[in-house]
Every structure is written in C-alpha cells, then in structure tokens.
Amino acid sequence: xxxxxxxxxxxxxxxxxxxxxxxxxxxxxxxxxxxxxxxxxxxxxxxxxxxxxxxxxxxxxxxxxxxxxxxxxxxxxxxxxxxxxxxxxxxxxxxxxxxxxxxxxxxxxxxxxxxxxxxxxxxxxxxxxxxxxxxxxxxxxxxxxxxxxxxxxxxxxxxxxxxxxxxxxxxxxxxxxxxxxxxxxxxxxxxxxxxxxxxxxxxxxxxxxxxxxxxxxxxxxxxxxxxxxxxxxxxxxxxxxxxxxxxxxxxxxxxxxxxxxxxxxxxxx
Amino acid sequence: xxxxxxxxxxxxxxxxxxxxxxxxxxxxxxxxxxxxxxxxxxxxxxxxxxxxxxxxxxxxxxxxxxxxxxxxxxxxxxxxxxxxxxxxxxxxxxxxxxxxxxxxxxxxxxxxxxxxxxxxxxxxxxxxxxxxxxxxxxxxxxxxxxxxxxxxxxxxxxxxxxxxxxxxxxxxxxxxxxxxxxxxxxxxxxxxxxxxxxxxxxxxxxxxxxxxxxxxxxxxxxxxxxxxxxxxxxxxxxxxxxxxxx
Amino acid sequence: xxxxxxxxxxxxxxxxxxxxxxxxxxxxxxxxxxxxxxxxxxxxxxxxxxxxxxxxxxxxxxxxxxxxxxxxxxxxxxxxxxxxxxxxxxxxxxxxxxxxxxxxxxxxxxxxxxxxxxxxxxxxxxxxxxxxxxxxxxxxxxxxxxxxxxxxxxxxxxxxxxxxxxxxxxxxxxxxxxxxxxxxxxxxxxxxxxxxxxxxxxxxxxxxxxxxxxxxxxxxxxxxxxxxxxxxxxxxxxxxxxxxxxxxxxxxxxxxxxxxxxxxxxxxxxxxxxxxxxxxxxxxxxxxxxxxxxxxxxxxxxxxxxxxxxxxxxxxxxxxxxxxxxxxxxxxxxxxxxxxxxxxxxxx
Numbered sequence: 001x002x003x004x005x006x007x008x009x010x011x012x013x014x015x016x017x018x019x020x021x022x023x024x025x026x027x028x029x030x031x032x033x034x035x036x037x038x039x040x041x042x043x044x045x046x047x048x049x050x051x052x053x054x055x056x057x058x059x060x061x062x063x064x065x066x067x068x069x070x071x072x073x074x075x076x077x078x079x080x081x082x083x084x085x086x087x088x089x090x091x092x093x094x095x096x097x098x099x100x101x102x103x104x105x106x107x108x109x110x111x112x113x114x115x116x117x118x119x120x121x122x123x124x125x126x127x128x129x130x131x132x133x134x135x136x137x138x139x140x141x142x143x144x145x146x147x148x149x150x151x152x153x154x155x156x157x158x159x160x161x162x163x164x165x166x167x168x169x170x171x172x173x174x175x176x177x178x179x180x181x182x183x184x185x186x187x188x189x190x191x192x193x194x195x196x197x198x199x200x201x202x203x204x205x206x207x208x209x210x211x212x213x214x215x216x217x218x219x220x221x222x223x224x225x226x227x228x229x230x231x232x233x234x235x236x237x238x239x240x241x242x243x244x245x246x247x248x249x250x251x252x253x254x255x256x257x258x259x260x261x262x263x264x265x266x267x268x269x
Numbered sequence: 270x271x272x273x274x275x276x277x278x279x280x281x282x283x284x285x286x287x288x289x290x291x292x293x294x295x296x297x298x299x300x301x302x303x304x305x306x307x308x309x310x311x312x313x314x315x316x317x318x319x320x321x322x323x324x325x326x327x328x329x330x331x332x333x334x335x336x337x338x339x340x341x342x343x344x345x346x347x348x349x350x351x352x353x354x355x356x357x358x359x360x361x362x363x364x365x366x367x368x369x370x371x372x373x374x375x376x377x378x379x380x381x382x383x384x385x386x387x388x389x390x391x392x393x394x395x396x397x398x399x400x401x402x403x404x405x406x407x408x409x410x411x412x413x414x415x416x417x418x419x420x421x422x423x424x425x426x427x428x429x430x431x432x433x434x435x436x437x438x439x440x441x442x443x444x445x446x447x448x449x450x451x452x453x454x455x456x457x458x459x460x461x462x463x464x465x466x467x468x469x470x471x472x473x474x475x476x477x478x479x480x481x482x483x484x485x486x487x488x489x490x491x492x493x494x495x496x497x498x499x500x501x502x503x504x505x506x507x508x509x510x511x512x513x514x515x
Numbered sequence: 516x517x518x519x520x521x522x523x524x525x526x527x528x529x530x531x532x533x534x535x536x537x538x539x540x541x542x543x544x545x546x547x548x549x550x551x552x553x554x555x556x557x558x559x560x561x562x563x564x565x566x567x568x569x570x571x572x573x574x575x576x577x578x579x580x581x582x583x584x585x586x587x588x589x590x591x592x593x594x595x596x597x598x599x600x601x602x603x604x605x606x607x608x609x610x611x612x613x614x615x616x617x618x619x620x621x622x623x624x625x626x627x628x629x630x631x632x633x634x635x636x637x638x639x640x641x642x643x644x645x646x647x648x649x650x651x652x653x654x655x656x657x658x659x660x661x662x663x664x665x666x667x668x669x670x671x672x673x674x675x676x677x678x679x680x681x682x683x684x685x686x687x688x689x690x691x692x693x694x695x696x697x698x699x700x701x702x703x704x705x706x707x708x709x710x711x712x713x714x715x716x717x718x719x720x721x722x723x724x725x726x727x728x729x730x731x732x733x734x735x736x737x738x739x740x741x742x743x744x745x746x747x748x749x750x751x752x753x754x755x756x757x758x759x760x761x762x763x764x765x766x767x768x769x770x771x772x773x774x775x776x777x778x779x780x781x782x783x784x785x786x787x788x789x790x791x792x793x794x795x796x797x798x799x800x801x802x803x804x805x806x807x808x809x810x811x812x813x814x815x816x817x818x819x820x821x822x823x824x825x826x827x828x829x830x831x832x833x834x835x836x837x838x839x840x841x842x843x844x845x846x847x848x849x850x851x852x853x854x855x856x857x858x859x860x861x862x863x
Binding site: 014015018137138139142159160162163164166167208211212214215216217218219220221222224226227228229 | 319322324345348349351352353355357359360361362363364365366368369372373374376377378382385386404405406407408421422425
C-alpha cells in the first residue's frame with residue numbers, strides 16, 4: 001500500500017465509525033466487552049476445530065449489515081492484514097501430515113485442518129477488531145476503556161494520538177509527495193532521505209506539541225483532562241449483552257454445525 | 270477596574286538562541302478597543318501575542334492586564350481574561366469532539382456542568398456551528414475549524430480577544446463570515462495579521478511593529494494609507510485602498 | 516512481526532495482557548508522580564508521529580525491498596522508558612484497531628514485545644549506560660544499532676515462545692527460531708540506522724529537545740527499576756503459572772467454569788479441548804481430538820463415555836461439512852435479508 005492508500009483507508013474507517021445506526025448507538029462499553037468475550041470464545045476453540053467456528057460468522061455479518069459497514073471493505077482489510085498468521089500457519093500442513101479424512105477421494109491431513117482452523121479464527125478475530133472501530137467512534141472506545149479501569153493518563157494520550165493522527169498523516173503525506181515528486185524511481189527513497197524526512201517530521205511534531213500545550217494552558221489546563229461524557233447503560237445495551245452472551249455460550253458448547261448437518265441428513269434419509 | 274485594559278511598558282524579550290524579539294515595546298490598549306497589530310515577518314508580532322497570555326514572560330519591563338501585573342502567579346488569572354485564538358486551529362482544537370473542545374475551557378474554570386452546557390451551546394450558536402457539535406475536529410473544513418476555535422475561546426467569556434492571523438487558510442466566503450462575526454463582538458479585540466483589509470474592516474486602531482518596537486500607532490485608516498511607511502515595513506496598501514488611489 | 520490472535524491460546528494471550536496491563540499501570544503511576552503537564556500533549560502527538568512515520572516506506576539499501584520504522588527505541592531515548600512505553604502501547608492499540616494488525620488479544624503480546632523490551636530492558640541496560648554523554652554521533656550510531664538489534668531479537672524470540680506455548684502452530688522450536696531471528700536481525704539493523712539517524716539529526720539541529728526531555732524525565736534510581744522488573748517477573752510467573760495450571764488441569768477454562776456452574780461433568784456433545792501449555796506437546800501426536808479421531812485412546816485415557824456421534828468414517832465428517840455449508844448459507848441469507856430491509860428503509 002502506498003502512503004496515500006493507507007491514509008484514505010484509515011480515514012474511511014474513521015468516517016464509518018461516526019454513522020448513527022442502531023449498532024453505532026450501543027454503549028461503547030458494551031461493544032468493547034462483547035468484542036473481548038467474542039475473541040476469547042473464538043480463540044478458546046482447540047487447534048483442530050473447524051465446524052464449531054462457522055456459526056460465529058453470524059456476528060460479523062450482523063454487525064456489518066445492521067451497522068451499514070460495506071462488506072467488501074472489511075473483507076479487503078482482513079485479506080490485507082499482515083500475513084503473519086498465514087505465514088506461520090502454512091507450516092502446519094507441511095509438518096502435520098497424518099491423513100485423517102478422505103473427502104471426495106482427496107486425502108486431508110491434520111495439518112490442513114489446523115491450518116483452516118487458524119484461517120477461520122484469523123478472519124473472525126480480525127473482522128471483530130475492525131468492526132469494533134467501524135461501529136464505535138475512537139473517542140467512544142477510549143472513553144469505554146477509561147470507564148473499564150484503564151489508567152487515565154493512557155486513555156487521554158490515546159485521545160491525543162487519535163486527534164493528531166490525521167493532522168500528522170496529512171503532514172507526512174505532503175512530505176512524501178514532495179519526496180516522490182523529485183525521487184525519480186527509487187533514487188531518493190532510500191534510508192538516508194528517509195531519516196532526514198523523519199527528522200523534519202519529528203521536529204515539526206515537537207513544535208506542534210508545544211503549541212498544543214500552549215493552547216491547553218490558555219484554556220485553563222492544570223494537569224487534568226475534564227470530561228463531560230456521561231453514558232448510562234440503557235436497556236438496549238443490556239439486551240445486546242445478554243443476547244451476545246447467550247449466543248456465544250450456545251455456539252461454543254453446542255455443536256451447531258454438526259447438528260444442522262445431521263438434521264439435514266435425517267431429513268433426506 | 271482600571272480603565273485601560275492592556276499595558277506594555279518597555280518590554281524586552283529575547284529567545285534562548287539570542288534572537289532579540291521585543292526591544293522596548295510600549296503601548297496601552299483601552300477597554301472596548303479593537304486594535305490591529307501589523308508588521309513584517311519577524312517583527313515580533315507573535316512574540317507579543319505570546320506575552321499577552323503569559324506563555325512568555327518579559328526579560329525586563331512590565332505588562333499589565335486588567336488589574337494584574339503579569340508574572341507567574343497571576344498568569345492563571347490573566348488567562349481567564351484573555352482569550353487567545355491561535356493561527357492554526359488544528360493546534361487549538363485538541364479534544365476529540367467539537368463539543369468537548371469548546372467545553373474544555375469552562376470546565377477547567379470550575380464552572381458547573383449545567384452552566385458549561387449553556388455557555389458551550391451559546392458559543393457554538395454565536396459562530397453558527399451548533400450542528401457540528403458531535404463531530405471530531407478532523408472532519409471539519411478549515412472555515413469550520415476557525416469558527417469552532419473562536420467558539421472555544423468565547424465560551425470562557427474573556428474580556429479580551431486576541432487573534433493571530435485569524436483569516437489565513439480561509440476561502441473568501443469564510444473570511445467574510447469571520448469578519449462579520451468579529452465586527453459584532455463587543456470584546457476588546459487585538460488582532461495580529463498580514464491581511465490588512467481585514468484589519469481595516471475590523472479594527473479602528475492599528476499598531477505597526479518593527480524590530481520589537483512600536484514603529485507607528487494610530488487610527489487604522491490613516492496608518493494603512495501611508496504608502497511609504499507600509500513599504501518600509503514589507504507591507505503594502507490594503508487592496509481596498511489601492512482601488513481608491515487608482 | 517505482529518503476533519496474531521489466531522495463533523494464540525487464551526491462556527498465553529491473557530498472560531501477555533496481564534503483563535502489559537501491569538506495566539502500563541506502573542508506568543502511568545510513575546509518570547503521574549513526576550509528570551510535567553507538558554508531557555501529555557507531547558506523548559500523544561509523538562504517538563501520532565510514530566504512527567505516521569511507520570506508514571512511510573523506504574528502500575533498504577542493496578535489497579530493493581522496503582522497510583519502515585518501528586519507533587520503540589526513538590521514543591525511549593526521547594521520552595524516557597515510562598512515557599515511551601505508554602506511547603508505544605497507544606500506537607499499537609490504534610494500529611490494532613485501524614489496520615487490524617494482529618488483533619486485539621494479540622495486542623497485549625505485541626505491546627509487550629515492541630514496548631517492554633526496548634523501553635524497560637534495552638534502554639536502561641544497554642542504551643543509557645553505553646551511550647555516555649550522547650554527544651558523539653559515531654557512538655550513538657553503534658549503540659543504537661546494538662540496542663535496536665537486541666530489542667528486536669528479544670521481541671522475535673518472544674513471538675516464538677508465545678506461539679509455541681499456544682500450541683496452534685506445528686513449527687518446531689528450532690526451525691521457528693531459525694526463521695524468526697535472522698529476519699529480525701535485518702530489521703533490527705535498519706531500525707538501528709534509522710534511530711541513530713533521527714537522534715543525530717535532532718541533536719545537530721535542535722539539541723535542546725533531547726536535553727530538556729532527558730532533564731525532565733529521569734529514569735529514577737536503578738534500584739527502583741530492578742524492583743519493578745523483579746515484581747513484574749514474579750507477577751508474570753504467577754499469572755502464567757496459574758493460568759497454565761488452570762489450562763492443563765482444566766483443558767478448557769470456559770468448559771471448566773461451565774462445569775462448575777452447571778454442576779454437570781460435560782455439556783452434551785462437548786469434547787475435551789486442547790490444553791494450551793503442557794498438553795500442547797502431547798497433543799501434537801493426537802489428531803483432531805474434537806472429531807473423535809483418536810476415539811479409543813482418548814476414551815481410555817480420560818475414561819470418558821464415547822461421544823454421541825461416531826468417528827470420521829461414519830457421519831461426522833459428512834454432517835460436519837453439510838452443516839458448515841448450511842450454517843454459512845443461513846448466515847449469508849440473514850445478512851442479505853437485513854441489507855435488503857435496510858436499503859428499503861433508507862429509500863423511504
């Protein structure tokens with residue numbers, strides 16, 4: 001991805017998070033907690049589990065449709081994410097070669113099954129993370145973290161980071177464009193120019209931090225970041241949590257996929 | 270309350286690298302005045318504004334704001350009286366949403382939440398940005414950002430409004446809106462700018478700074494029609510004046 | 516080298532999170548005691564800087580491939596370890612959310628690997644003592660190279676350990692180490708050059724930035740750091756130990772707690788999971804425990820009643836595959852249904 005693409009990608013995700021669908025209106029705390037529970041449930045499945053993971057795709061699909069998040073956008077992000085899991089997972093079929101099943105004449109090794117399991121878990125966990133920010137504004141997430149007990153110093157500078165992310169990305173983008181415009185191929189994109197570039201960006205950042213600090217002082221800042229946000233857990237949030245937990249428990253402990261398959265087989269027998 | 274509201278007396282200041290920024294600066298600004306501060310790049314305008322709010326303290330000389338003499342103990346009080354609007358609104362809007370940003374000042378002043386809400390709503394209504402209150406600053410246009418930055422300052426009910434290049438980065442329509450807005454404020458206004466037409470429109474009085482000293486001080490119309498003086502200071506006649514001359 | 520959720524077991528993920536939260540809490544507390552108000556915006560804006568800087572690619576000399584900045588060492592040198600750790604944690608949090616790098620469970624692991632090692636081990640034990648007055652650019656270069664390489668090697672090794680403990684990957688320890696360490700040696704060298712370059716550039720143009728930051732944020736006496744490390748090591752050992760015990764005796768924490776709550780031995784149709792830590796090795800020899808492939812061995816070992824459905828030869832694989840197709844189909848239909856309804860609502 002080029003810098004511009006990454007920049008617009010972050011921007012698009014950010015814009016999506018400011019919509020006002022029913023999913024966006026849920027309390028951020030409920031969504032953060034639900035996401036964490038979801039992740040733990042998915043990850044808790046054993047190495048060779050495939051069938052049990054499938055029903056969990058219901059959650060990202062519901063969030064995407066109810067939250068009006070474009071499907072392709074999420075899929076693209078999941079595919080694009082650092083290929084580390086695939087890179088490590090691909091060794092499973094190579095190393096774990098015992099045949100455990102023959103499907104349509106094709107011998108399937110245990111390694112392939114654990115690899116598929118990794119890929120499924122990967123898609124579920126990554127899309128859960130993306131959908132959390134796509135349906136909750138970042139300040140909402142920060143505020144939820146604060147309420148859930150994260151240190152205020154951490155959350156308040158997380159908010160600063162978010163606020164200046166876009167400002168600095170734009171600044172970096174201007175510098176990059178200036179570099180690439182005169183780089184002519186790869187000359188000038190090397191490490192020496194990069195270091196100088198980062199150095200300049202760094203100095204500008206420090207100056208900006210100084211100005212921001214002055215702006216804070218001029219409005220009476222004395223070390224605390226006041227907040228007006230009051231959020232109350234509404235009935236809908238409770239209902240959301242209850243449904244979520246029920247479904248997680250059912251999907252985790254009841255072999256939904258096998259049962260559906262068996263039921264269908266019975267039907268056609 | 271003393272009748273003059275800002276007074277600089279023989280103020281000297283130099284930066285750690287040795288640059289002399291203010292070199293015996295003296296002036297008085299009275300209650301309700303609107304004063305433009307003009308001068309070439311590096312004349313000391315920004316340094317001057319930084320002193321008004323107590324970010325920088327004079328090396329020698331005295332600064333009075335209202336009843337206080339500026340020093341490290343009074344600068345909290347002085348900051349309540351002086352609202353400074355920064356040149357780049359991105360530096361000034363540091364909170365995650367417009368509403369929280371405008372509320373930041375009043376909350377720090379210890380105002381009760383109901384009153385905070387009232388003054389925030391009022392400030393946003395004054396600059397015509399009520400609809401933007403839940404937006405994050407990075408979704409605003411430059412004109413909207415400038416307007417919100419002003420709202421953030423007026424929500425603190427300052428006596429004096431100090432602005433650094435308020436119209437840079439604004440398109441002509443936003444600039445016109447800003448000028449009209451500034452004209453209807455009753456605060457004491459001190460505006461530093463290269464936009465001489467804006468100064469001409471908004472400020473009755475003008476102070477020209479050169480090498481850290483007051484080079485000229487008088488009614489804006491007179492001062493900004495003195496072609497020789499302006500050119501000496503890397504400035505030129507305001508466009509509206511040029512037309513008159515032609 | 517971001518760790519990914521899919522490779523983690525809950526116990527390992529939670530252990531790293533526990534460590535990360537403990538260190539963040541400690542760092543916040545430490546900073547609160549000595550903080551200069553100025554640091555809050557500076558940390559946030561520098562975090563945004565690191566984030567933006569990481570998005571800039573550059574060509575690595577001689578290879579034609581491109582690299583980018585990590586930033587942990589630069590932050591530690593400029594802000595000191597406590598603030599740097601928190602900034603790194605925020606940068607990685609934003610990345611995990613906006614770029615989905617690794618995922619949220621692995622975030623604890625990633626903050627640990629990319630934040631703790633450079634800030635709390637390498638900076639105080641290698642960079643600070645060796646760099647001296649920090650006036651000599653050559654020395655800064657050598658020490659930065661060493662620091663960045665060590666920090667990244669530690670991080671990479673940590674990824675290997677976390678992955679192996681989680682038992683989701685088949686890679687044997689030796690091969691994994693041989694795969695990870697050399698890649699990260701290269702990344703470390705590049706990181707070292709960039710770190711030294713930036714620090715030297717800042718020193719030559721605006722040395723007061725480095726001096727003021729070094730002056731305001733002292734590392735505190737060496738004893739206290741040692742105390743932290745020891746406390747933390749003990750804490751991590753306890754958490755890790757407790758969790759792995761929990762995991763090994765009750766192979767699946769969730770199942771175990773359900774069992775306690777419901778009072779039943781097992782919920783119907785439920786299988787033993789993988790014990791992420793100790794059982795991991797044993798499990799390497801077992802195939803598809805959840806599909807009952809090693810029916811006989813498993814039943815005799817655990818004394819479990821045979822599961823409700825037959826082995827792979829019978830209906831399981833068929834019903835599993837049919838079920839998967841149908842469940843996926845239903846999910847897609849639900850999705851399309853909601854989308855259609857929404858669209859109609861929006862049009863009205």
